[in-house]
Amino acid sequence: YKGKVYDLTLDGAPYYFANGILTHNSLYPSIIITHNVSPDTLEKEGCKNYDVAPIVGYKFCKDFKGFIPSILEELIETRTKIKKEMKATIDPVKKKMLDYRQKAIKLLANSFYGYMGYPKARWYSKECAESVTAWGRTYIEMTIKEIEKFGFKVLYADSVTGDTEIIIRENGRIKFVKIKDLFKKTDYSVGEKEYCMLENIEALTLDNYGRLVWRKVPYVMRHKAKKRIYRIWFTNSWYLDVTEDHSLIGYLTTKEPGGKKPLRERLIEVKPGELGRRAKSLITLNGAFARSASTTEVGTKLWGLIGLLVGDGNWGGNSHWANHYVGLSTGEDLAEIERKILIPLKEAGIISNYYPNGKPRDISIISKWLAKFMSKYFKENGRKRIPEFMFMLPGEYIAAFLRGLFTADGTVIVRKSRGTLEIRLTNVNEDLINDVRKLLWIVGVSNSLFRESDPNRYKGKSSGTHSFHLRIKDKHAFIKKIGFITDRKNERLKNLKEAVPKSGIKRYQFDLVQPKKIEEIKYDDYVYDIEVEETHRFIANGILVHNTDGLYATIPNASAETIKKKAKEFLKYINSKLPGLLELEYEGFYLRGFFITKKRYALIDEEGRIITRGLEVVRRDWSEIAKETQAKVLEAILKEGSVEKAVEIVKKVVEDLANYRVPIEKLVIHEQITKSLDEYKATGPHVAVAKRLKAKGIKVRPGTIISYIILKGDKKISDRAILLSEYDPKKHKYDADYYIEHQVLPAVLRILETFGYRKEDLRYQKAKQLGLGAWLKPKGKK
Numbered sequence: 001y002k003g004k005v006y007d008l009t010l011d012g013a014p015y016y017f018a019n020g021i022l023t024h025n026s027l028y029p030s031i032i033i034t035h036n037v038s039p040d041t042l043e044k045e046g047c048k049n050y051d052v053a054p055i056v057g058y059k060f061c062k063d064f065k066g067f068i069p070s071i072l073e074e075l076i077e078t079r080t081k082i083k084k085e086m087k088a089t090i091d092p093v094k095k096k097m098l099d100y101r102q103k104a105i106k107l108l109a110n111s112f113y114g115y116m117g118y119p120k121a122r123w124y125s126k127e128c129a130e131s132v133t134a135w136g137r138t139y140i141e142m143t144i145k146e147i148e149k150f151g152f153k154v155l156y157a158d159s160v161t162g163d164t165e166i167i168i169r170e171n172g173r174i175k176f177v178k179i180k181d182l183f184k185k186t187d188y189s190v191g192e193k194e195y196c197m198l199e200n201i202e203a204l205t206l207d208n209y210g211r212l213v214w215r216k217v218p219y220v221m222r223h224k225a226k227k228r229i230y231r232i233w234f235t236n237s238w239y240l241d242v243t244e245d246h247s248l249i250g251y252l253t254t255k256e257p258g259g260k261k262p263l264r265e266r267l268i269e270v271k272p273g274e275l276g277r278r279a280k281s282l283i284t285l286n287g288a289f290a291r292s293a294s295t296t297e298v299g300t301k302l303w304g305l306i307g308l309l310v311g312d313g314n315w316g317g318n319s320h321w322a323n324h325y326v327g328l329s330t331g332e333d334l335a336e337i338e339r340k341i342l343i344p345l346k347e348a349g350i351i352s353n354y355y356p357n358g359k360p361r362d363i364s365i366i367s368k369w370l371a372k373f374m375s376k377y378f379k380e381n382g383r384k385r386i387p388e389f390m391f392m393l394p395g396e397y398i399a400a401f402l403r404g405l406f407t408a409d410g411t412v413i414v415r416k417s418r419g420t421l422e423i424r425l426t427n428v429n430e431d432l433i434n435d436v437r438k439l440l441w442i443v444g445v446s447n448s449l450f451r452e453s454d455p456n457r458y459k460g461k462s463s464g465t466h467s468f469h470l471r472i473k474d475k476h477a478f479i480k481k482i483g484f485i486t487d488r489k490n491e492r493l494k495n496l497k498e499a500v501p502k503s504g505i506k507r508y509q510f511d512l513v514q515p516k517k518i519e520e521i522k523y524d525d526y527v528y529d530i531e532v533e534e535t536h537r538f539i540a541n542g543i544l545v546h547n548t549d550g551l552y553a554t555i556p557n558a559s560a561e562t563i564k565k566k567a568k569e570f571l572k573y574i575n576s577k578l579p580g581l582l583e584l585e586y587e588g589f590y591l592r593g594f595f596i597t598k599k600r601y602a603l604i605d606e607e608g609r610i611i612t613r614g615l616e617v618v619r620r621d622w623s624e625i626a627k628e629t630q631a632k633v634l635e636a637i638l639k640e641g642s643v644e645k646a647v648e649i650v651k652k653v654v655e656d657l658a659n660y661r662v663p664i665e666k667l668v669i670h671e672q673i674t675k676s677l678d679e680y681k682a683t684g685p686h687v688a689v690a691k692r693l694k695a696k697g698i699k700v701r702p703g704t705i706i707s708y709i710i711l712k713g714d715k716k717i718s719d720r721a722i723l724l725s726e727y728d729p730k731k732h733k734y735d736a737d738y739y740i741e742h743q744v745l746p747a748v749l750r751i752l753e754t755f756g757y758r759k760e761d762l763r764y765q766k767a768k769q770l771g772l773g774a775w776l777k778p779k780g781k782k
Contacts (some may be wrong), residue, residue: 028113034580038066039125053131054138079105128594150570159527161241168203174391177527182220205535208264210508212287216533222526224337229523230272235450240541247546260318283544287509288444290395298348300400315374325364386435407485423472428465444472446511604638621671626743654764675703685721
């Protein structure tokens with residue numbers, strides 16, 4: 001490798017230099033065929049020969065060929081023939097068509113495992129799907145153990161610290177648990193990684209449509225931390241600890257480049273070191289996931305009373321009073337609480353009676369069962385608490401409890417000068433207030449928490465306690481779902497003048513939060529990760545993160561020839577140990593490359609071909625100048641090993657655009673009309689042009705390609721789009737800022753941000769800096 005070496009991720013080991021790539025050839029399909037995994041061969045009675053799946057222990061008969069392995073075998077044989085024909089042909093068109101065919105067959109073959117694991121499939125078999133993954137893990141584990149014998153070093157990615165709290169559903173019960181507590185025992189190991197298999201565990205996650213959903217977690221993984229750990233602070237009491245290479249899920253707002261894309265493209269993976277550059281905001285909870293169940297009006301009022309008691313009540317002890325009564329301070333709201341809560345509960349027989357207890361507006365409520373219930377579940381070691389069973393209450397009951405709690409102990413601060421208000425709950429009991437946060441999340445109200453830096457004082461002396469303030473982020477959701485029992489406090493909520501956005505994140509089940517500080521911390525223990533099916537995301541300490549149980553291997557400081565030789569030696573050795581159709585395939589040797597994550601990388605092979613994955617940010621509806629610039633950036637980095645040259649290329653293009661030196665042909669954007677013009681809710685530039693053509697009597701049908709240019713001006717972008725044929729260089733100027741900010745920079749930033757460059761580093765400086773002497777010269781003199 002000539003030129004500078006850039007340490008991108010993982011232990012500081014440069015696995016991005018010259019390297020060979022080894023991949024399991026159609027791993028899951030090969031396992032299905034080799035072990036005859038099929039619903040019709042599973043646990044077959046009277047079978048003489050069978051294979052037993054590791055870990056899960058299911059048996060598959062080998063006396064006859066199962067129908068799924070039979071189909072797969074034919075597909076794999078067909079793909080092998082096509083790949084051989086593809087290698088032999090010199091016709092580029094034919095080679096491309098054959099490549100399309102083999103990829104289509106590969107996609108079809110790989111879908112068989114997912115089909116067997118899909119509950120609504122005709123041939124659904126949970127046992128088959130679990131057996132395939134169990135065998136897969138076993139063969140990967142064996143491969144890793146063997147490859148280390150050949151001098152390769154295995155590198156690991158993406159983990160959080162053990163005390164990180166995640167939200168799961170176990171056998172249908174919602175729980176907030178530390179990720180380390182999921183790890184009960186080591187079922188198997190892969191290199192330094194240890195795996196614990198899980199059953200009936202789901203994690204709360206976010207899908208690509210912005211909905212909170214539950215998805216299966218097959219295992220939790222851990223390994224010893226051997227890299228930097230960063231603490232990301234959101235407030236002075238809310239943080240998340242992650243490894244240096246862990247991906248968090250950032251959100252591109254509509255004002256940021258890429259912010260107009262579909263949601264799935266705006267949810268981007270960001271490392272701790274990329275926060276503030278690639279994305280300013282991370283994702284937190286703001287969607288209900290409470291259990292659905294029928295409720296009663298009396299039940300709702302009872303949970304309102306329990307909330308009032310936790311907020312400003314007293315109970316417990318060994319006296320006669322403690323066995324029969326609970327106390328409540330009502331303040332100036334006694335009459336209203338009596339009318340709305342106490343009288344209905346007395347009439348329903350929930351409480352026997354109530355009366356003043358000697359202090360102004362304080363009452364004692366007679367209810368032997370309620371006194372016992374509150375003592376058993378809502379106090380521990382003399383401190384108030386939230387029992388875990390509350391996480392499983394119907395959403396209406398949780399909201400009623402919170403309504404009572406905030407009525408008793410919450411405050412509404414109105415800032416009339418700004419037209420805003422703040423809703424908060426303050427308490428010195430950190431455990432209690434953290435559990436209230438969880439209840440708010442369950443009913444779909446985003447919130448944050450901070451601690452007073454100075455200790456509380458009583459009669460001029462420090463009490464040794466600190467106040468914790470739980471602040472409501474989504475106040476509109478609080479008003480709609482919770483509110484207060486008393487009219488007095490509800491009236492103050494009418495001061496809220498913050499408009500509810502008609503679009504944007506309000507349509508989704510999440511809110512945004514911005515990190516305040518990132519610092520490296522000392523940590524010498526296990527780090528953990530879970531596998532979340534489908535979404536590969538989970539909630540960690542209230543923040544959405546990505547799960548990547550991935551690994552790579554390299555031979556540190558070895559020459560290219562050594563790596564080639566060792567890789568081929570290992571290939572021959574491991575394939576002699578793998579059964580049936582299973583084999584490790586030598587995919588190629590790559591002279592240079594860089595990995596951002598295991599699913600985002602770029603490589604260049606010995607023939608100069610560039611292979612990318614996860615970096616194809618250029619879409620077909622982008623201009624030629626954007627595509628061309630991205631291609632040149634990749635070539636500069638991969639062919640010449642020069643990131644500096646790549647940056648200069650971008651700066652030159654940006655300068656040329658700013659000074660109108662780019663040929664108009666390179667600025668044309670080609671976009672297809674995909675449906676009837678009447679069906680478009682939003683009017684993009686290509687739709688606006690198409691509608692103008694239609695107004696002129698020109699037919700525009702779905703499938704029509706609109707080729708347009710964006711002109712300079714003050715109107716909306718869609719109003720400044722014209723056809724290439726309408727462009728007149730004497731009358732028109734293209735919008736340089738649009739092509740810089742929305743075409744060229746987004747096309748290259750995903751690559752260059754990896755090397756520490758920001759958008760500001762790539763922009764064209766229109767004015768040259770002047771020295772101090774220039775400002776000191778008298779006007780009119782040179």
